[in-house]
Amino acid sequence: MVFCWKCGTEVREDASFCQKCGTPIKPTATLEGKTGFEFLTSEKTAQDHWARRGIAYVIDSVLVGVAVFILVLATVLPPVVLGGGLPFGWGLWFGGIFPLMVLLIPAYFILAEALYAKTLGKHIMGLRVVRRDGKRMDLETSFLRNISKIHPILLILDLAAGLGMRGEVTQKFSDRYAGTVVEVSSQSRIIS
Numbered sequence: 001m002v003f004c005w006k007c008g009t010e011v012r013e014d015a016s017f018c019q020k021c022g023t024p025i026k027p028t029a030t031l032e033g034k035t036g037f038e039f040l041t042s043e044k045t046a047q048d049h050w051a052r053r054g055i056a057y058v059i060d061s062v063l064v065g066v067a068v069f070i071l072v073l074a075t076v077l078p079p080v081v082l083g084g085g086l087p088f089g090w091g092l093w094f095g096g097i098f099p100l101m102v103l104l105i106p107a108y109f110i111l112a113e114a115l116y117a118k119t120l121g122k123h124i125m126g127l128r129v130v131r132r133d134g135k136r137m138d139l140e141t142s143f144l145r146n147i148s149k150i151h152p153i154l155l156i157l158d159l160a161a162g163l164g165m166r167g168e169v170t171q172k173f174s175d176r177y178a179g180t181v182v183e184v185s186s187q188s189r190i191i192s
């Protein structure tokens, strides 16, 4: 059995295109008809893949958090140390920059993957994003696959929807929608 990587429909073994959504099938979709969740409970490679993705996400989020923290310190600390007290408007700055993190984290992912096909966290974990059609990552594709990071609940729904579909174990729903897949380039396993 072969399932479309994009919409999860079962297609004929020899099909070149999905009869439901028209997506080119060959040469990628050759998995059995299990959902991502079923793979995740039984396959070490799937566990390894998602463990890497999870760690990479934590690294990236911490990185953005630390960068913002340093930025705030850099603007506030010098006048305080030099005895001038807190700079004018610091309350507005503090009050505004941390809520902005909600936008800064997805913005970082979108830009990094549009430019380099990976974030620093993905680089460290041996991951990179590739397009199914073989073209270079661009801003639109990166936006589509990362916009769910704007809210944790959206990201969880995106993950659950992707893993609940058949045909591909490594795609969030937004990866299917954007036509992307995250590849592991590292030979070593963190879960074995």
Ligand SMILES: [Zn+2]
Pocket: 004, 005, 006, 007, 008, 009, 018, 019, 020, 021, 022, 023
């Ligand atoms: Zn399809």
